[in-house]
Amino acid sequence: MLDSAAPQVPASPTVIVIGAGIIGASIAWHLARRGAAVTVVATRTGGEATPNSFAWINASWGNPEFYYRLRLRSMREWARLAEDLPALPLQWSGGLCWDLPVGQLEAYAVEHGGWGYDLRPVDRAKSLTIEPNLAEPPEFALFAAEEGAVEPVVAAKLMLGDAFRLGATLLPDVVVEGLVEESGRIVGVRTSDATLRADHVVLAAGSGSLAIATTAGLDLPMSSPPGLIVHSRPHAKILNGLVIAPHLHMRQTSEGRVIAGSDFGGSDPGADPQGVADDLFSAMKAMLRNGDVLELETFTVGHRPTPVDGFPIIGAVDQAPGLYLAVMHSGVTLAPLVGLLAANEIIGGTPDASLAPLRFSRFASGNARLTHGRA
Template structure:
């Protein structure tokens, strides 16, 4: 690889944008390509929760805790990025499971505390029916995902990176057992290294080089209201839905989407989620729904990230995961270190491509 390698990143969501900025900051030549506009599919439709609440097993929890710290570092280095460290109120599990969750996370040193109905009402005064028992996690937050992507890509471009939007990659160019670049409608693009950070589209592109990745892409629903006066202080994780309020005043709620029980575009489910939002808040009757969107979350077979090179295929690096919002700054930093210096952070050790049974880098 050249002293100043050319790295081509497929995918301009939060993971691709973070890798692009970190690589450009470290002196690499960077090109980012995306089939659509920057922000991708999963990122632009994300609820954008930054947390380590659901970081199981423990190794993954530790990675997520580190990623939360990396968000604070990223805020210092890029002032255009602002995380709302507003904390979260959690009661979406049955009480016995919620208590077990608290015991486990407290043992790991996570900043979490039990609260009763009175304290929950104090934390979120607008809740119409605060829970009898909940957990409060003051150190968690959220980011506006498209704003973060734009800030990262703009900063990367300021360092010489190139961003090519609305141009899909059709295949990887594999010659002599090495990925040499990508095939696009605008022509072939060559690079010293190709990083697949294309979310749900990663598996199909990897397959063009004979690499089979077991990745699913279940849908998730995002419902947004028109801007309102401040109704929520932080993030709310209830059995019915997860909800937060943006700096612009929009209430955002997310829920899983069963396409077999709803319209494919999510309209029926969105109406039900919106009604649940109104019931949850004392002033909910005044809410007006603005829009809903259906995103596809890239989830590897075991639910954990896939980050690293594929044995037998030089020049190819994979970075695909759910919880991309939480992990983005850590992944950007660690991937950059590995590609430019060969150092692999121990926190990434459990997430290599080779862990999948039946893996064959030649597709045979």
């Protein structure tokens, strides 16, 4: 809920956005489009989690209906964003999915298909027409025709670049040490070099949000589990779209790299990340015909900012007027819609009902908890 006692919002509010990953970039771009005076403060342009994302755009299984609809709406917003930024490296390739037992796949198709998700049952022969380079195609799978992927760092930098064209300011390589509070309201941020002031502060720093929020007395209930993803050297086209198989999710980037994790978030590397990466890359090669031609280029380990119930935390904070939170694991899918709705709420001053279940206030003592499956 937005603070009803907050001062009158000026026609062109000043906003500091902490974080330059896919979420911070989207919020900054949407705010700049609405005429706000935006300053983006970040330790790394492109973010910390964003470069290590599998970058799957979906409204897949495991979501209660309200969250499914939010994700589906954001998939539509990706299409809208591409109209405004035609250079976006966005691919609507569809996804071949069989990472559940057959009974659960069928239940997923009935539920999400009933909600309007385009899921098509396919047999082994049809799977091979979709992905002809699978070494062992599944006997039964679902083809999610609407799903896609984006190259997230390029997308974030494109949004930031256009925001700067519209007048936004970037302060790169800057560490935010804390939030500045005056008379019970957040009025800026403190860095090692200066104190910056604004009408609103947006905290979209991924796993770094936890420490920053603590400086305003807020305990964000979240964790940052690690996820390892392997990246091949660029190769000629070997995959047409997303492959969501048991214990191995993979896709080919616009640069030709085949990337994979043990699930969409990546593998937990444990104490031996190189060994996990080698085993995962071997499994990926074995899943593909002529997969031996692929060469491991690198692996990345990202830390996914994940609230304890799996759902995003989005919106103004009653305990800290002037602060707007945008912390989530499904950042790539949700980025364009979160940017749009956050800008609308900050500039318009009116809460959006579709975000009501995702407020920080849901963690207050006695409040009901949401139930979540897949992010």
